[in-house]
Amino acid sequence: MSVLIVGSTALDSIKTPRAENARLLGGSASHAAVAASFFGPVKLVGIVGDDFPRRYLDLYRKHKIDLEGLQIAPGKTFHWSGEYEVNMNNRRTLATELGVFETFLPRLPESYRDSPFVLLANIAPSLQGHVLDQMRRPRFVMADTMDLWLNIALADLLKLLRRVDCFVLNESEARQLAQEDNLMRAAKKIHRLGPKHVIVKKGEHGAVLSSGGRLFLCPAFPLDRVADPTGAGDSFAGGMIGWLAAARGPAEAGLRRAMVYGSAVASFCCEGFGLTATARASRAAIEKRFKALQLLTRF
């Protein structure tokens, strides 16, 4: 079944202690869409400027991503630049140039409105809601977010949370949203805001799913070299929704496996700058990491 993904489509300039790369293909929707594409068809909703490199459109196309919902507007593509510290976990934003993103209003082509699986990747919660408004009856809606929206658009985010099945956020965001330091209690509080399934991402420590009163501890694939973790969380969510859409049966039953597939895709993401390593991955390589994760956690 097809997956609709909305989020940011950007150019990222990323500096790590080892290397620096300018104007890579980035953005939450780019990472999530390529990650999801390994499992089945993806429809992308986003906006880029007329400076957007043709080779990046080709990369989307190579992954059979439907671009009917990608607006190409006069002006500059959203540009983010950031720098990672030595430990590769902390990063600081050096610059954010919104460009055409400033006036972005997602418009869903008619062919998109029946998509059963929806990933609202990180973007302003009002825009995530605007996408949902245009959908007919999605079967499973996942949303991601970032600390920025907790700080400047909390009311919009709370409104959105009542409409999503599965909410994905990272540790510090969970603590901030729930105003609760303990992650297990934070997850419980977040359920009360709407989502039936809450996933707390913990980077290299994996992720925790809280669902139906039960928890699942999802492992992260251990890497002995992290080139650039940008987009790992988006790849995780994208891999998840892609696998869920391809799997038979109700989404709930497959959530654990979907997370481990998401984790496998995210590990590729970290091995290269921007989308370089993800784009070079394959379904077979992902399957291999999924199996490795089974062996890594068996006792």
Added chain:
Amino acid sequence: MSVLIVGSTALDSIKTPRAENARLLGGSASHAAVAASFFGPVKLVGIVGDDFPRRYLDLYRKHKIDLEGLQIAPGKTFHWSGEYEVNMNNRRTLATELGVFETFLPRLPESYRDSPFVLLANIAPSLQGHVLDQMRRPRFVMADTMDLWLNIALADLLKLLRRVDCFVLNESEARQLAQEDNLMRAAKKIHRLGPKHVIVKKGEHGAVLSSGGRLFLCPAFPLDRVADPTGAGDSFAGGMIGWLAAARGPAEAGLRRAMVYGSAVASFCCEGFGLTATARASRAAIEKRFKALQLLTRF
């Protein structure tokens, strides 16, 4: 089979954002010995002063811990006091009064020297080595450490590492010892210092075993309230060695399960101040958490 445990036996005064408790039973050997006692007989090596409360000796005895190797010397028991920050992960030491520990030289009773399983819990590496010198032919030797010894007794620690089968240390210690930020590569470097099995503890994120070119990701039991994490790492190591000694077959084959049992015992430790919650646990309660950890990680 019996387990020999050497380490510190102390009185801990602990402050958390919620509570404060003075002169609790603490020390690496106390935590490890009680943790190991759930699985079989334990022989303790340590030193306390003549101010050591009788009720703490009774607690050891209640857990059938052999105290022949516990010296009771004129003077004060080692006293540590520390304070935890709100997140319960960071702590700072307020005071360390060595007391009788200053001149401690472990002396093994004759009946201890044949113990097949040995845990060198956190204590100066020269003392850990001095215990090994007195052992006949231990089957499996585990050692723990702390950052202090990396800073002031690195040569002794390196000498010790050539004599241990399994070395347990936490994330930041692994990074410091290996001078390597990536944990997977840090573990590889630590193998070259001697230990066949390297376990990196990650607190609430579990632990990683590196052994025979393979990794195992050991989960931590998720807690919705942490009263006091002091001694959790010692309980983990103690639970591990206790289970290994009780299990049939070579220690290597059981390492993964041993770690999960250690993790289960450590979770009880965190639920109360000092040894309070651990001492109230039971083999059945530990078994229940082990099974819960299986369900929490299954996919």
